[in-house]
Amino acid sequence: NDVPLDYPVNPDEEDWSKLYPTYFRPHNAACDTTKRPLSPSASNEAGADETLAKRGPAASSSSSTANDKVPAQVEFADIGCGYGGLLVALAPLYPNTLMVGMEIRTKLVDYLQRRIEALRGFQHDLLANKSGSVEWVDVRSKLSLEIAALDQPKAEGEEELHDNGETHRLVPGHYENIAAMRINCQKYLPNFFKKGQLSKMFILFADPHFKRRKHKARIISATMLAEYAYVMRTGGIIYMITDVKDLYDWSVSHLDAFPLFERIPDEELKSDPAIPCVVNSTEEGKKVARNKGSKYLACYRRIEDPAEN
Numbered sequence: 001n002d003v004p005l006d007y008p009v010n011p012d013e014e015d016w017s018k019l020y021p022t023y024f025r026p027h028n029a030a031c032d033t034t035k036r037p038l039s040p041s042a043s044n045e046a047g048a049d050e051t052l053a054k055r056g057p058a059a060s061s062s063s064s065t066a067n068d069k070v071p072a073q074v075e076f077a078d079i080g081c082g083y084g085g086l087l088v089a090l091a092p093l094y095p096n097t098l099m100v101g102m103e104i105r106t107k108l109v110d111y112l113q114r115r116i117e118a119l120r121g122f123q124h125d126l127l128a129n130k131s132g133s134v135e136w137v138d139v140r141s142k143l144s145l146e147i148a149a150l151d152q153p154k155a156e157g158e159e160e161l162h163d164n165g166e167t168h169r170l171v172p173g174h175y176e177n178i179a180a181m182r183i184n185c186q187k188y189l190p191n192f193f194k195k196g197q198l199s200k201m202f203i204l205f206a207d208p209h210f211k212r213r214k215h216k217a218r219i220i221s222a223t224m225l226a227e228y229a230y231v232m233r234t235g236g237i238i239y240m241i242t243d244v245k246d247l248y249d250w251s252v253s254h255l256d257a258f259p260l261f262e263r264i265p266d267e268e269l270k271s272d273p274a275i276p277c278v279v280n281s282t283e284e285g286k287k288v289a290r291n292k293g294s295k296y297l298a299c300y301r302r303i304e305d306p307a308e309n
């Protein structure tokens with residue numbers, strides 16, 4: 001991870017077209033530097049999730065609802081996304097929403113970018129042939145070979161890459177809305193996102209950093225919550241899950257103490273379509289399930305800031 005981090009001075013300086021070429025024009029485009037009007041719903045307030053969920057994964061092969069007025073922008077962020085299982089699962093579930101996986105480790109970002117490229121290439125072939133959904137085991141094994149060829153030290157969880165026993169369903173037309181970027185989330189979030197931009201943030205199976213002197217590296221802390229509250233819109237949701245009870249207690253105590261987040265009752269979560277993905281779709285979450293570990297989930301809503309009224 002010695003590769004220097006590249007970050008924009010402010011969110012408008014980021015060239016999002018590199019991550020979502022279907023949705024943005026490059027900053028240096030010859031005669032038009034504006035974003036394309038091919039926009040996802042940038043207005044996904046809490047209620048919009050339901051609408052999208054009703055349409056379901058197989059609802060449409062078109063990932064865009066053309067809307068000339070609303071510029072595209074990222075709405076979901078997966079903090080410490082690892083190998084990207086969450087994004088791949090969410091992409092067809094929220095086909096009109098742009099989501100980004102943020103990860104500090106170069107090797108994982110490279111892997112996820114190639115995984116997404118492969119999914120996009122595969123879906124283009126499929127769409128050209130007008131076929132329906134297909135199994136994509138081949139794509140995954142191809143990626144694992146590429147990673148193996150990198151000849152780098154084995155990363156934590158890398159054995160996951162060779163786990164080709166599973167069969168995934170590819171839903172054509174739904175992978176243009178996900179991307180991965182390398183970032184230290186503890187440092188540069190407001191450089192990428194405007195105030196109130198995000199409607200969902202995922203902190204799934206974060207590194208526990210057990211030792212007290214390492215606690216400052218934890219992804220949830222009073223300082224970090226202030227940044228999360230800044231980039232999240234009122235009504236937005238933070239999803240947190242871990243298999244480490246100590247980290248769960250730590251996270252819940254910090255979130256409970258933070259004035260701009262309130263706990264969502266478990267009962268309410270039952271109807272949230274993102275929850276099954278949060279619990280089951282990440283590589284780390286699958287590993288925990290295989291090892292028959294416990295999973296502790298807590299979700300919090302960003303509430304209105306009384307100081308802003």
Ligand code: SAM
Nearest residue numbers: 080081082103104184185186204205282283284
């Ligand atoms: N969320 C994924 C999952 O559930 O499979 C990955 C979990 S893994 C235990 C934690 C990930 O967070 C690692 O890939 C690590 O590199 C990443 N990470 C830790 N600190 C980070 C930071 N400050 N910024 C970005 N990523 C970070």
